[in-house]
Amino acid sequence: MSDAAMTVEEREANLKGIGCSRKRTEDARFIQGKGNYVDDLKLPGMLFGDFVRSPYGHARIKSIDASAALALPGVKAVLTAADLKPLNLHYMPTLAGDVQAVLAEDKVLFQNQEVAFVIAEDRYIAADAAELVEVDYEALPVLVDPFRSMDPDAPVLREDLAGKTEGAHGARRHHNHIFTWDVGDKEATDQAFAQAEVTIKELITYPRVHPAPMETCACVASMDKIRGELTVYGTFQAPHVVRTVASLLSTIPEHKIHVIAPDIGGGFGNKVGVYPGYVCSIVASIVLGVPVKWVEDRMENLSATAFARDYHMTAELAATRDGRITAIRAHVLADHGAFDACADPSKWPAGFFNICTGSYDVPTAYVAVDGVYTNKAPGGVAYRCSFRVTEAAYMIERAVDILAKKLAMDPVELRLKNFIQPHQFPYQSALGWEYDSGDYPTAMKKAMEATSYAALRAEQQERRAAFARGETRELMGIGVAFFTEIVGAGPTRNCDILGVGMFDSCEIRIHPTGAAIARLGTKSQGQAHETTYAQILATEIGIPADDIMIEEGNTDTAPYGLGTYGSRSTPVAGAAAARVGRKIRDKARKIAAHLLEVGEDDLEFEVDRFKVKGLPERQKNMKEIAWAAYNNVPEGLELGLEAVDYYDPPNMTYPFGAYICVVDIDADTGVTKVRRFYALDDCGTRINPMVIEGQVHGGLTEAFAIAMGQEIRYDEGGNVMGASFMDYFVPTAVETPVWETDHTVTPSPHHPIGAKGVGESPNVGGVPAFSNAVNDAFAHLDITHIQMPHDHWRTWKVCEKLGLVG
Amino acid sequence: MAKTQITLALNGRQVEALVEPRTLLIHFLREQMLLTGAHIGCETSHCGACTVDMDGKSVKSCTVFAVQAEGAQIATVEGLAAPDGTLHALQEGFAEMHGLQCGFCTPGMLMRAQRLLQENPDPSEAEIRMGISGNLCRCTGYQNIVKAIRYAADKMNAAQKEAAE
Ligand code: FES
Ligand code: FES
Numbered sequence: 001m002s003d004a005a006m007t008v009e010e011r012e013a014n015l016k017g018i019g020c021s022r023k024r025t026e027d028a029r030f031i032q033g034k035g036n037y038v039d040d041l042k043l044p045g046m047l048f049g050d051f052v053r054s055p056y057g058h059a060r061i062k063s064i065d066a067s068a069a070l071a072l073p074g075v076k077a078v079l080t081a082a083d084l085k086p087l088n089l090h091y092m093p094t095l096a097g098d099v100q101a102v103l104a105e106d107k108v109l110f111q112n113q114e115v116a117f118v119i120a121e122d123r124y125i126a127a128d129a130a131e132l133v134e135v136d137y138e139a140l141p142v143l144v145d146p147f148r149s150m151d152p153d154a155p156v157l158r159e160d161l162a163g164k165t166e167g168a169h170g171a172r173r174h175h176n177h178i179f180t181w182d183v184g185d186k187e188a189t190d191q192a193f194a195q196a197e198v199t200i201k202e203l204i205t206y207p208r209v210h211p212a213p214m215e216t217c218a219c220v221a222s223m224d225k226i227r228g229e230l231t232v233y234g235t236f237q238a239p240h241v242v243r244t245v246a247s248l249l250s251t252i253p254e255h256k257i258h259v260i261a262p263d264i265g266g267g268f269g270n271k272v273g274v275y276p277g278y279v280c281s282i283v284a285s286i287v288l289g290v291p292v293k294w295v296e297d298r299m300e301n302l303s304a305t306a307f308a309r310d311y312h313m314t315a316e317l318a319a320t321r322d323g324r325i326t327a328i329r330a331h332v333l334a335d336h337g338a339f340d341a342c343a344d345p346s347k348w349p350a351g352f353f354n355i356c357t358g359s360y361d362v363p364t365a366y367v368a369v370d371g372v373y374t375n376k377a378p379g380g381v382a383y384r385c386s387f388r389v390t391e392a393a394y395m396i397e398r399a400v401d402i403l404a405k406k407l408a409m410d411p412v413e414l415r416l417k418n419f420i421q422p423h424q425f426p427y428q429s430a431l432g433w434e435y436d437s438g439d440y441p442t443a444m445k446k447a448m449e450a451t452s453y454a455a456l457r458a459e460q461q462e463r464r465a466a467f468a469r470g471e472t473r474e475l476m477g478i479g480v481a482f483f484t485e486i487v488g489a490g491p492t493r494n495c496d497i498l499g500v501g502m503f504d505s506c507e508i509r510i511h512p513t514g515a516a517i518a519r520l521g522t523k524s525q526g527q528a529h530e531t532t533y534a535q536i537l538a539t540e541i542g543i544p545a546d547d548i549m550i551e552e553g554n555t556d557t558a559p560y561g562l563g564t565y566g567s568r569s570t571p572v573a574g575a576a577a578a579r580v581g582r583k584i585r586d587k588a589r590k591i592a593a594h595l596l597e598v599g600e601d602d603l604e605f606e607v608d609r610f611k612v613k614g615l616p617e618r619q620k621n622m623k624e625i626a627w628a629a630y631n632n633v634p635e636g637l638e639l640g641l642e643a644v645d646y647y648d649p650p651n652m653t654y655p656f657g658a659y660i661c662v663v664d665i666d667a668d669t670g671v672t673k674v675r676r677f678y679a680l681d682d683c684g685t686r687i688n689p690m691v692i693e694g695q696v697h698g699g700l701t702e703a704f705a706i707a708m709g710q711e712i713r714y715d716e717g718g719n720v721m722g723a724s725f726m727d728y729f730v731p732t733a734v735e736t737p738v739w740e741t742d743h744t745v746t747p748s749p750h751h752p753i754g755a756k757g758v759g760e761s762p763n764v765g766g767v768p769a770f771s772n773a774v775n776d777a778f779a780h781l782d783i784t785h786i787q788m789p790h791d792h793w794r795t796w797k798v799c800e801k802l803g804l805v806g
Numbered sequence: 807m808a809k810t811q812i813t814l815a816l817n818g819r820q821v822e823a824l825v826e827p828r829t830l831l832i833h834f835l836r837e838q839m840l841l842t843g844a845h846i847g848c849e850t851s852h853c854g855a856c857t858v859d860m861d862g863k864s865v866k867s868c869t870v871f872a873v874q875a876e877g878a879q880i881a882t883v884e885g886l887a888a889p890d891g892t893l894h895a896l897q898e899g900f901a902e903m904h905g906l907q908c909g910f911c912t913p914g915m916l917m918r919a920q921r922l923l924q925e926n927p928d929p930s931e932a933e934i935r936m937g938i939s940g941n942l943c944r945c946t947g948y949q950n951i952v953k954a955i956r957y958a959a960d961k962m963n964a965a966q967k968e969a970a971e
Contacts, residue, residue: 023901030909031897031916033843033883124828214847214855214910214944265845265910266944298848517893526908586836697947698812725852725942733935733948 003621011607014335016546017539018753019435021690023759024531025550026524035263038218038235043291046074046220049281050126051300052116054108054132057375057718058155059137061106061115068116068130068761074125076288078133079117079280087719091160092249092279095272095497096349097168098178098340099160100378102276107336108137110377111720112303117280119292138623142375142718146312146335147395149176149372157338168340169371171348176373178340183354184366192327196318200402202785206391208310208376209710210722211383212730213525215265216301221281222291224647229256230286234278236261237271237523238563241497243555245274246282261325261553266736267525268702269381272343277305303723306343307376307712308383310335311391315399325418328357328365330395330429334380337370342380343565344387345495345502351387352486352652354431358396359440359484359656360418365430375718384702384763386409386487386566387775389682393483397768397776398785401480405779411480411772412453416444425751433486435654436748438682444482447658447680450742453478456662464780469763473668473806479661479773483765487757488571488653489565497562504572504647506580507561508537510550510641512630514623515547518580521561522573527759528691529569533577535687536753540581541588542608542622559644567655567757570687571748578752583643587629594618594634623731653748653756657681659769665777667804670796672708672774674737679765680738684747695759705731707774709791726784729789754772812876817885818879825872832856834872835882843883843913846944857914858882862936864921866940882969883913895958895965896920905943907956917939919955927957927966942948 004681006014016022017654066078081103084090091099104115116133120126141155148154156162156175165172169179193199219234228254236242239261247254264271277294284292296305311475312331318327334350336342344351350369357365382388400418404411420427448454456478463476492501503613508518518537522529530550538545552558561573571739585605592610595599596618603610609621620628662676679696694783709729713721722728747754767788774790775783786794801804809824825834835841835858843953844867847855849867858867859881886894896919899905905953906912915938922929922937929937934952943951 015918022967024904026909027901030906030912031883031893031900032887033913035843035909035912037842037845037910039846040836042837042840124826212944214853214908214942215845216847235829264908265847266908270946295846298850298853399907450912528907652907690948694946696947698907698945699947701947702944724850726846726850730853730942730944732939732942733952734939736935736948739947739949 008607015538015542015544015608017535017703018685018687020535020688022531022535022545025527026530027526031543033375037215037263037265038220038233039295041220041233043220043222046291047119047288048122048123048126048292049117049119049284049292049331050123050130050133052118052130053112054104054115056108056137056139057111057142057333058140058141059108061104061108062136062138063162064116065134066116068128068134072125072129072132074253076120077119077284079103080286084283087283089249089279089283092274092625094339094341096340096342096344097346100339102279107159110375111718112300112627114276119288119617120285126525137679144374144376144714144716144718146333146372146374146547149374150174157375160164160559178336178371178373179349180368180370181349185364186366187402188364189327189329189366193316193318193329196326197321198319198406199316200399200406201314201316202399202402204315204395204398204785205787206309206311206313206394207788208307208712209383209706210302210712210728211268211270211381212302213266213268213270214612216296216298217271217277217305218295219278219281220291220293221285223285223289225289229258229283231258231260232282233260233262235271237267237525237565238585239523239553240560241500242274245498245502250282259555263525264523264525269308269343269565270385271525273306273341274382275305294747297306299493299723300723302712302728303720304377305379306381307337307379308381309391313391313395314529315395317399317403318404323407323414323417325360328362329647330356330367332369334369334371335374335376336380337374337376337378338369339378341378343382343546345489345497347494351389352380353388353392355389355433355484355486356392357429357431358393359420359425359482361420361596362430363638367431376714382566384699385760386485386489390764391757391769392762394723394768395642397481397483401724401772401775402784405784407475408474412444412448415482416441431617432465434651435484436750437746438484438652438654438656439744439746440482440656443656443658443680443682446742446744447660447678449658450798453660473666475667475777477663477665477666477773479769479771479776481659481765481769481772483762484654485761486652486654487567487760488649489566489568490652491650492648500562503646504560504561504576505644505799506573506576507559507644508580508584508642510584512627514543517549517551518545518577519551519558520573520577521559522569524564524565527564527569531693533574536577537581540578541584567760570757572647572649574755575649575752576645576661578647580643580645583645584641587641588622588625590637591625591628592635594631595620595628630702650750653684653751654774655681655756655758655761656684657761657765661767661769661773663773663777665795668806670686670792670799672790672792677737678740679762680742680744680757681761682744683761684745684751684757685754686743686745687755692739692758696762697739699760699762701731701736703763704737704770705729707770707788707790709768709789711789760769796800812873814875815879816876817881827871827873829868829872831870831872831875833916835867839883841884845910845913847910852854853943854918855911857917857941859917859921871910883916886916894920895961896955899954899957903950903957904953905951906948911941911943915943915951923959923962925961
C-alpha cells in the first residue's frame with residue numbers, strides 16, 4: 001500500500017511502537033541455533049583455563065606443587081598467587097570497596113575458592129591437570145554462622161585486613177566486621193515503640209540463594225601483543241564497567257581494551273561482578289600471547305560466583321490497636337561471605353534496603369545493617385531485583401502479615417488502612433526516598449475482585465472447620481503481597497559504581513534511506529532490548545521499529561553506559577532512547593520546514609511525518625526527511641541525522657503491584673500445591689505487553705523457586721551443600737504454577753515516556769506472596785513465622801510440630 | 807590420547823570424524839562439528855540445554871560419549887528448519903508465543919519438543935509439562951513454552967489432516 005493511502009491508524013500500526021506486542025527480533029537466531037554465546041567462540045590458537053579450588057572452607061596453604069600438572073602434555077601454564085603478586089593482581093578491588101583474592105595466597109576462606117589456574121590446549125586436559133596440582137593445606141576453624149562472626153573469640157578470617165579499623169563504609173569494630181550502615185530517626189522510632197499500643201518483633205531470614213542463569217559465567221581473553229590491544233568477550237551485564245576495571249587493573253589504556261558481551265544466556269545479577277576467572281584469563285592471555293577461554297561449570301557457578309541475599313532481618317512494627325502502623329525498626333545481619341563483593345552502588349553498602357517501609361505511610365523508622373565476614377563464597381548480588389529491595393519487600397510484607405495476625409485483622413484490610421494514598425505522591429518516606437507515583441488502593445482492590453478475595457477467605461474458614469472435623473487433610477493458605485520496588489539506578493548525585501555515575505545512554509544514526517542503527521549502554525540477557533528499545537525509538541521518531549537495529553555490548557561502538565541490572569534498562573537507557581528520538585525529531589522538524597518552505601512552528605508532527613498546519617496535504621515523512629538530511633538541509637544546519645543522549649535520571653522509579661497466591665498444603669506430607677497465583681503489576685507506561693507478561697512469568701517462577709526450595713546452605717565444616725542442580729532447586733515445567741497476570745498503569749511523572757521497569761517486580765513481590773500463603777495456612781494455629789524455603793520437608797516439620805500429621 | 811574413528815548421520819548428512827574415547831557428544835558437536843546450537847548448562851544431565859535427537863530419542867548429549875553415536879542418526883536444532891529455510895512449526899510457535907527469552911535453553915527445548923510431538927502428536931497441557939520436564943528454563947516460567955508447543959501441535963495436526971483429505 002502506498003504511504004499516502006494509509007490511514008493514521010495504519011501508519012501507527014506500521015511503526016510497531018510503544019504499546020504494541022511486537023514479536024521479538026532476537027528470536028530468529030535463537031530458534032535456529034544461531035545465537036552467539038561466549039562458549040560458542042572459537043578463536044585460532046585458543047587455550048582453555050580451569051581452576052584448582054579449595055576443598056576447605058578455611059585453611060592455610062602450606063605449599064602448592066604444580067610440577068605434575070606442568071608435565072602433562074598439552075598443559076601450557078599454571079598460575080598461582082605467586083605469579084600474580086608481582087603484577088599486583090593477586091587481589092582485585094570489589095564493587096563494595098573491599099578486595100577479593102583472585103588466587104588464594106596464604107589462606108583459603110571458602111570452599112571452592114580459586115587457588116590456581118591451569119591453562120591447557122583443551123578443556124579435558126585442563127581439568128586433568130587441575131587434578132594434578134598438589135596443594136598442601138592446614139585446616140583452620142571454620143566460621144559459617146553470621147551470628148557468631150563478631151564473637152570475641154571468632155576466628156580471624158581476613159588476615160590481609162589486620163589492623164584496618166576503617167572500612168569502605170566507616171569504622172570496623174571487630175576483625176570480622178565489614179560495615180554498619182544505618183538510616184532513619186533512631187530516637188523518634190524508639191519513642192514510638194515505647195508508646196506503641198501493639199508491637200511485633202520477628203527474626204525473618206532471607207536465605208542465601210543463587211541466581212543460576214542457564215548459561216554460567218564465561219569469558220575469552222585475547223591479547224594482541226603487537227598492537228598492545230586486549231579483547232575480552234564475556235558474559236557481562238555491564239561491559240563498559242568491565243572495560244574500565246580492566247584498564248585500571250592492567251594499566252592497558254582504556255581505548256586499547258575491547259570488551260564485548262555477545263548473547264547472554266540469562267544473568268539475574270550473576271553476571272554483574274568481576275570474577276577471578278576473568279582476571280586469570282586476561283593474565284594468561286597476556287602471558288601466553290594467545291586467546292584463553294574460561295567457562296564455569298555449574299558447580300563452580302553455584303558455589304563460587306555471586307550468591308544473593310543471606311539477610312537475617314529482625315523486624316519490628318509498632319501500631320495502634322486499630323491497625324495504624326506507627327513505626328518500623330529493623331536490624332539486619334548481612335552475611336557477605338569471605339570478601340565483600342556486593343554489587344551495590346558505591347555509597348549504598350546495604351543497597352536500597354531502606355525501601356523497607358514498603359507501600360505504607362509510616363511516620364518514623366530506623367534501620368541498621370551490620371555486614372560481616374564468614375567462610376562462605378563472596379557475592380551479594382541482586383538476584384533479579386534492585387539492590388537489596390527484595391529483602392526489604394520480603395521483610396515488610398511478612399511483618400505486616402504477622403501484625404495482622406496479632407491484631408486479628410485481615411491482612412488486606414491492614415494494608416488498605418496503611419497504604420500511601422494517591423494524593424500523597426510524590427511521597428517522602430521516613431527512610432529518605434521520594435516515591436514518584438502510585439495508586440495502591442486501586443491496584444489492591446482490583447486484585448481482590450479478580451481473585452474473589454472475600455470468597456477465598458470464606459472458603460478458607462470452611463476448610464479449616466472441615467480440617468478440624470477430620471474431613472480433609474489439606475490446609476488452605478492465602479498469601480497477599482503488596483510491594484513497592486525502587487529501580488532505575490540512578491541519579492548520579494547519589495549513585496555511582498567505582499566513581500562512574502549511574503547514567504545510561506543511547507546513540508542513533510539514521511541512514512539516508514531512513515533505516516537506522518541505535519546503540520545503548522545496557523546489555524540484554526534475554527529481556528528483549530533489541531525489540532523494545534526499537535519500539536520507543538519508533539514512536540518518538542516515526543520510523544518503523546523494523547527499520548531500527550539495536551546493538552549493545554560492544555564497548556568500541558556503544559556509548560558508555562552502566563549496564564543492565566536493578567531493572568535500570570527501561571528507566572535509564574529507555575529514557576535516553578526517548579530523548580535521543582526527540583533530538584532527532586527536532587532536527588527533522590528543521591529539515592521538514594526547509595523542504596516545505598514554512599516556519600518550524602507551522603508544522604505539526606503526526607505519527608511518522610510533519611504536516612503543515614491547515615494544509616495537511618503538504619507533508620514530509622521521516623523517510624523523505626532522512627534522505628534530505630544527507631543532501632538538502634537548511635543553511636547553518638549540519639548534515640546527517642544522528643544523535644546521542646546521556647541520561648541522568650532525576651529520581652528512581654517505583655513500580656508496584658498486588659499479588660495474591662492460594663496454596664493447599666497436605667498436612668501429612670508437607671506437599672504444597674499452588675492452586676492459583678494472580679499478579680497485578682503497575683510498571684507505568686507499557687512498552688510491549690507481550691514482553692512484560694513474559695518477564696512477569698519468568699520472575700514469578702524465580703520467586704516460586706526461592707520461596708519454595710532454593711537455598712545455598714553450608715554445613716558446620718564449611719561445605720557448600722547446594723552446588724548442583726541435584727541439590728539446588730530449579731523448578732521444572734511440572735512444579736511451576738500457572739500464572740495469571742494483570743495490570744494498572746500509573747506512569748512515572750519524571751520519566752520521558754512514563755515507564756518504570758518490570759523485570760524484577762515479580763521476584764520482589766512473588767517471594768512474600770508465596771511465603772505469606774504458606775504461613776497463612778497455619779495462621780489460625782500457634783505459629784507466627786516459618787522461615788523460607790518452604791520445601792515439603794520443612795513444611796511437614798511444621799505440621800508435625802503442631803500435631804497435625806495424621 | 808588415541809583417537810577413534812566414528813561415522814554418523816548428522817542432520818541427514820554423513821559425517822566421519824576422529825574423537826577421543828572420552829569426548830562427550832556435546833563437545834564433539836559444538837567444538838568439532840561447530841554446531842553450537844546445543845548448549846551446556848550443567849554437564850550433569852539435569853538441565854537439558856544439550857538435548858539432541860539420537861536414533862529417534864531425546865538424549866542429553868553431555869552424558870553421551872561421541873563414540874556411542876557411532877552409526878547413529880543425530881539431529882540438532884540446526885537441522886530443524888526445512889532445507890529451503892522454512893521454519894519448523896515449533897520454531898514458529900516459539901517465536902509467535904514468546905516461548906523464549908535469553909534463548910539458551912531454546913535449542914534443547916525445541917529438540918525435546920519435536921520428539922515429544924512425534925511420541926504424542928496431541929498432548930494435553932499436563933503431558934507437555936511432563937514431556938519437557940527434563941529441560942530447565944530460568945527465563946520464561948514455561949507457560950509460553952507450553953503454548954508454543956501447543957501451537958505447533960495444532961499446526962502440524964491441521965497440516966496432516968489437510969494432507970489426508
Ligand atoms: S548440559 Fe546436558 S543436561 Fe545440562
Ligand atoms: S529462555 Fe533463558 S533459559 Fe530458557
